[in-house]
Amino acid sequence: MIQIEYILIISAIMMFAGVFGFLTRRSTLAILLSVELMLNATDLNFAVFNRMLYPDGYEGYFFALFSIAISAAESAIAIAIMINIYRMIKNIQVGELEKMKW
Incomplete structure (x- = not known):
């Protein structure tokens, strides 16, 4: 079984990679991918902390599924906005x- 600390380290690396990509990229598509990477890191944290705090519960998994649904909707809207910008x-x-401001 993988220890929880390793998964949290992977989640932290994903979060920092997403923040770095968000701050350094110039393309809106690359920025969107960085935001998705940050959201996936939080989903991983939801699942890990659910396993650690409530081994028999499903609250963290439901939060993760809800977050994934929001991420999918956010991606669809962002891609539609990018198509209109293009x-x-x-x-x-x-x-x-x-x-576009004026």
Whole structure:
């Protein structure tokens, strides 16, 4: 059986990779993928802490499933917004989005 500490270390690495990607990338698609990576790290934490605190309960798993559903909806909306941005300015770089304010 894998120890819980190892899974939490993997989750922390995923979270830091997502934060780093969010802060350094210039493409909106790469930023979306970084946000998804951060959300997956939190889902992993929900499952791990559920296993650690309530071994026979399912609360953490339900929170994780709810979070996955929200992530899917967020991705669909974000991709629709990116498609509209691309249609308007033919670029999805974050620096070019300044034009959309006016």
